[in-house]
Amino acid sequence: xxxxxxxxxxxxxxxxxxxxxxxxxxxxxxxxxxxxxxxxxxxxxxxxxxxxxxxxxxxxxxxxxxxxxxxxxxxxxxxxxxxxxxxxxxxxxxxxxxxxxxxxxxxxxxxxxxxxxxxxxxxxxxxxxxxxxxxxxxxxxxxxxxxxxxxxxxxxxxxxxxxxxxxxxxxxxxxxxxxxxxxxxxxxxxxxxxxxxxxxxxxxxxxxxxxxxxxxxxxxxxxxxxxxxxxxxxxxxxxxxxxxxxxxxxxxxxxxxxxxxxxxxxxxxxxxxxxxxxxxxxxxxxxxxxxxxxxxxxxxxxxxxxxxxxxxxxxxxxxxxxxxxxxxxxxxxxxxxxxxxxxxxxxxxxxxxxxxxx
Numbered sequence: 289x290x291x292x293x294x295x296x297x298x299x300x301x302x303x304x305x306x307x308x309x310x311x312x313x314x315x316x317x318x319x320x321x322x323x324x325x326x327x328x329x330x331x332x333x334x335x336x337x338x339x340x341x342x343x344x345x346x347x348x349x350x351x352x353x354x355x356x357x358x359x360x361x362x363x364x365x366x367x368x369x370x371x372x373x374x375x376x377x378x379x380x381x382x383x384x385x386x387x388x389x390x391x392x393x394x395x396x397x398x399x400x401x402x403x404x405x406x407x408x409x410x411x412x413x414x415x416x417x418x419x420x421x422x423x424x425x426x427x428x429x430x431x432x433x434x435x436x437x438x439x440x441x442x443x444x445x446x447x448x449x450x451x452x453x454x455x456x457x458x459x460x461x462x463x464x465x466x467x468x469x470x471x472x473x474x475x476x477x478x479x480x481x482x483x484x485x486x487x488x489x490x491x492x493x494x495x496x497x498x499x500x501x502x503x504x505x506x507x508x509x510x511x512x513x514x515x516x517x518x519x520x521x522x523x524x525x526x527x528x529x530x531x532x533x534x535x536x537x538x539x540x541x542x543x544x545x546x547x548x549x550x551x552x553x554x555x556x557x558x559x560x561x562x563x564x565x566x567x568x569x570x571x572x573x574x575x576x577x578x579x580x581x582x583x584x585x586x587x588x589x590x591x592x593x594x595x596x597x598x599x600x601x602x603x604x605x606x607x608x609x610x611x612x613x614x615x616x617x618x619x620x621x622x623x624x625x626x627x628x629x630x631x632x633x634x635x636x637x638x639x640x641x642x643x644x645x646x
Contacts, residue, residue, distance in 0.1 A: 310443075310461035312453040319455065322346050322475070327484030329492070329528040333402050339418065339471045341478060344455040346641060349476030351451070352469060354644045357441050359431040360386050366424065366473070369395040372642055376480055377578040381585030386432040392551060394585035397578050399636070400571055402478035406533040410567045410583045413557045417474035422466065435466040442469065480642060483528065483573055486633035498630065505627025508620060519624055520597070520610045524569040530631060535566040539601020539611045540582060546605055553583065562606050576632045590625050 319342035326333055335341055352358065356365040369383040370376040378395030385391065393410055401408065401417060408420045424430040425438060442448045442464055449461040456468050483489065488506075490496035498506060504516065509525075511518040524532055535554040543549055546564045555564030567583040581587040587596065598621060600613035616624070636642060 308460065310449075311459070312449060312461060313459050315450050315453045317453060317457040319344050319457075322479065324479045324481055326481060327489065327528070329489065330400075330481075330483060331403060331528070333478065333481075334405065335402075335478065336416070336418070339474060341475050342455060344451070345472050345475040346479055347645075348448075348451045348455045349472035349474065350641065351448075351645050352473050353476050354646060357445070358425050358433060358438055360433040360437075364431055366421075367644065369424075369430070370398050372637060372644075373577075375399050375482065375574040375577040378585075379579070381580050383430065385427070385430040389429050389432070391429045393583050394580060396568075396570055397574065398477055398480050399482040399574060400529055401480065403529055404531075404533055407535075407557075407568070411553050411557050412535060412568060417477050418467075418470050421470035421473040421477070425466075438469070439464055439466055479639075480636070482633050482636040484633065485635040486573070487630040488627075489633070491630070499626065501623045501626040502630050503627075504620070504623040505625070506630075508616075508624055509627055517614060517616060517620060519594075519614060519616065519620075520612070521572075521624075523610050524608075525572045530572040531569050533568070535563065535568055536608045537565045537604050537606045537611075538567075538582075539596075539604065539607050540584075540586070541565065541604065542602040543604040549604075551584065565604060565606065572628065573631050574633060576629050577634075590628055591621070594621050594624055 322341040322343050322345070324333065324341065339345075353366045356362045356368075358365060364384075364386050369378045371379065375397045376399055377397035381394055383391045383393070383395045396410060405415075406412065408414050408417065414420050414423070422435075425433050425435055442452075443461050449464065452458050452464050452468060455472060458464065458468070487496055487498075487502075491498055507513050507516045508519040508521070510522040511520075524534065524536055526532055541549065543565060546555075546561050549555070549565040552564040554566040555561065557563075575581075575590065579588055579590075581590070581593050587593045594616075597611070598614045598616045601607065601611045
C-alpha cells in the first residue's frame with residue numbers, strides 16, 4: 289500500500305506545472321512610464337488610453353521600426369524611407385520598396401507626428417499613428433508583406449516574444465498580434481519630437497538674435513510689418529508646429545478640370561471633387577533637412593520652393609486664394625530662405641532612443 293502511494297505521488301508530481309509551449313509568464317512584466325521631452329511651446333501630446341508610452345513599448349517599437357523583418361524579403365524597414373539623418377523624411381523623390389518598386393509620393397517627415405490630430409500621410413487617410421503603422425507593411429509599393437507572415441516571423445524570433453511580454457504583458461507567444469506590433473511602432477513614433485532648440489525658438493525666448501536677413505525673412509513669413517511684403521507662408525505653416533494640419537491646393541499643376549489631377553490627394557480620401565489635388569501642409573520644422581519638397585518631391589531646394597510660390601503657382605478651380613504672385617526681389621527670396629534655415633533643430637539626433645538599435 290505504501291509503495292502504491294509513493295508511485296501515485298510520483299506520477300502526480302510529474303504532471304504538476306506543465307510547461308506550456310510558448311509560455312512567457314516567467315518574464316517580468318513591470319512597464320516603466322516613458323516621459324518624452326516636449327518643448328514648452330508645443331501643445332499637449334495626446335496619447336491613447338489603450339497605448340500609454342512605456343520604456344519597454346518604445347524600445348520594442350524602435351526595433352520594429354528599424355528591422356527589415358517587417359518586409360517580404362527582409363531588405364526594407366520603416367527607417368529605409370524615414371532615416372533619422374533627414375529628420376525621418378525620405379531623402380529621395382519617390383520612396384523605394386521591396387524589389388526596387390517605386391511609389392509616387394515623397395515620404396513625409398515623421399517628426400512631431402504625434403501632435404497631428406487631423407489625419408496622417410499626405411492625404412490624411414488615417415487618424416492615428418497606430419492606423420498609420422499598419423499600412424506600409426502590406427502596401428505592394430513599400431514592404432509588400434502580409435501581416436500574418438510578419439507576426440509568425442516575430443513569434444519565432446529569439447528576442448521579440450520577451451520584448452512583447454515586457455511591453456504589453458502577454459502571457460504566451462501566440463498572444464503576439466499585428467495590433468500590438470503597431471502599438472509599439474506608434475509609441476516610438478510619438479517620441480520623435482523636434483523643436484525648442486532651433487534658432488527660431490531661441491529668438492522667441494530672447495536667447496538669441498536674428499541676423500538682418502533672417503529677421504526680414506521672419507517678417508515676410510508671418511506678415512509682421514506693413515512695410516515688408518507678405519510671403520503668405522504663415523497662413524498654412526503657423527503655430528509651434530509650423531503647420532496648420534490642413535489640406536490645400538498650392539498650385540503645383542495647371543488644371544482646368546478637377547478630375548484631371550495626376551494625383552487626387554485628399555480627394556481620394558474624402559471623395560469630394562473639390563478636395564482633388566489638395567495635400568497636407570507639412571511642418572516646416574527642420575525643412576532644411578528634408579529635401580526634396582512637395583508631395584511628389586518635385587523641388588530639390590528651398591530656393592525652388594520659394595520661386596514656385598513667388599510665381600503664384602498654376603491655375604486650378606480649387607487653388608488656394610493665398611497662392612498669388614508675390615513679386616519678391618532676389619534679396620527678399622534669399623532672406624526668406626535664411627529664416628527657414630533658423631527652423632532647424634538637430635538636438636533630437638542626439639536622443640539615443642531614436643537611433644538604430646542594431
